[in-house]
Amino acid sequence: MKVTIDGQSIDVEPGTTILQAARMIGGDLVPPAMCYYSKLKGSGGKCRCCLVEVSKGSEADPRPMPKLMASCVTGCMDGMEVNSKSSARVTEARKSVTEFLLINHPLDCPICDQAGECDLQNLSFEHGNPKSRYIEEKRTFEPEDIGPNIQLHMNRCILCQRCVQVADQLTDNRVHGVLDRGDHANISTGISKAIDNEFSGNMIDVCPVGALTDKTFRFKSRVWFNKPYNAHRECTTPGCCGKTTVWMFGGEIQRVTGRKDEYHEVEEFICNSCRFDHKNVNDWVIEGPREFEKDSVINQNNHTQKLEKVQIDTEKNILMGRDVDRKKISMAEIPLNTNNQNS
Numbered sequence: 427m428k429v430t431i432d433g434q435s436i437d438v439e440p441g442t443t444i445l446q447a448a449r450m451i452g453g454d455l456v457p458p459a460m461c462y463y464s465k466l467k468g469s470g471g472k473c474r475c476c477l478v479e480v481s482k483g484s485e486a487d488p489r490p491m492p493k494l495m496a497s498c499v500t501g502c503m504d505g506m507e508v509n510s511k512s513s514a515r516v517t518e519a520r521k522s523v524t525e526f527l528l529i530n531h532p533l534d535c536p537i538c539d540q541a542g543e544c545d546l547q548n549l550s551f552e553h554g555n556p557k558s559r560y561i562e563e564k565r566t567f568e569p570e571d572i573g574p575n576i577q578l579h580m581n582r583c584i585l586c587q588r589c590v591q592v593a594d595q596l597t598d599n600r601v602h603g604v605l606d607r608g609d610h611a612n613i614s615t616g617i618s619k620a621i622d623n624e625f626s627g628n629m630i631d632v633c634p635v636g637a638l639t640d641k642t643f644r645f646k647s648r649v650w651f652n653k654p655y656n657a658h659r660e661c662t663t664p665g666c667c668g669k670t671t672v673w674m675f676g677g678e679i680q681r682v683t684g685r686k687d688e689y690h691e692v693e694e695f696i697c698n699s700c701r702f703d704h705k706n707v708n709d710w711v712i713e714g715p716r717e718f719e720k721d722s723v724i725n726q727n728n729h730t731q732k733l734e735k736v737q738i739d740t741e742k743n744i745l746m747g748r749d750v751d752r753k754k755i756s757m758a759e760i761p762l763n764t765n766n767q768n769s
């Protein structure tokens with residue numbers, strides 16, 4: 427089947443969604459995704475960040491789809507034409523969705539451990555409104571302890587439900603989920619029971635915001651001060667790949683996470699033992715620095731980035747007259763004559 431997104435065509439298998447097709451093409455046209463996660467079955471369809479405009483339904487039925495469609499749950503049809511980044515309507519909708527997600531999300535990035543690698547922060551950076559139109563009080567929840575390793579900040583949750591799907595698919599006894607409905611909906615263990623399954627730490631990795639953070643790393647460092655390295659160890663936990671990213675500050679491993687791809691999705695899930703209990707450099711075989719492909723705060727100054735010459739426009743004015751000085755300093759044959767007007 428052939429599908430065209432923002433003028434770029436690709437052949438895809440039946441059953442491929444528009445978002446998957448866009449990721450196959452890659453680049454700017456890939457819609458943002460806050461709830462879809464390719465490794466989690468049944469994810470997507472909740473946040474509406476990935477809306478696109480279908481300007482031609484298919485070769486057989488070329489009528490455009492009247493509403494914007496969630497690309498992560500809309501299947502491709504043969505001959506379908508889709509507008510993503512190229513559509514002003516889509517850009518406007520993404521702005522609105524971002525504003526909607528931020529209605530209740532606290533703007534506590536300066537003290538949030540997720541800052542720098544937060545999908546909502548990145549989304550706001552591209553589509554956010556610098557001024558909030560919301561004057562009502564934000565929704566807040568009582569803090570709830572969900573165990574020794576994971577910190578839940580329900581106020582930051584955007585109810586993407588990825589963490590629920592991790593618990594459903596990787597663990598054999600899910601003890602948390604979405605409780606209540608509407609404005610009161612929240613992620614909870616209900617019985618305040620600790621989530622102590624061997625794979626529960628993956629909920630931290632899949633959470634797009636700072637609602638689930640690593641208690642062993644909390645407030646230790648901003649992520650951009652850490653240097654990420656790919657590392658592996660012989661892990662004996664069944665189902666764990668033992669391949670991780672270790673985040674180092676000098677010679678110290680401050681946290682361990684799964685390896686994330688350019689869409690911030692982990693390549694393979696890891697066990698809690700690798701994540702929380704192995705913070706000694708000798709526990710790991712360090713493979714080398716981790717590459718980041720997607721733009722984000724932690725990507726800045728990454729060694730794999732192309733070094734670009736920075737041109738500061740004001741330099742010429744600030745340094746006015748210095749050219750002459752430089753000549754004098756470096757060219758001994760030019761005599762220093764205080765009567766000379768140029769001196």
Ligand code: SF4
Nearest residue numbers: 583584586587589633
């Ligand atoms: S806690 Fe995080 S992963 Fe879970 S639903 Fe909320 S935002 Fe999504």
Ligand code: FES
Nearest residue numbers: 471472473474498
């Ligand atoms: S990523 Fe498609 S609705 Fe959330």
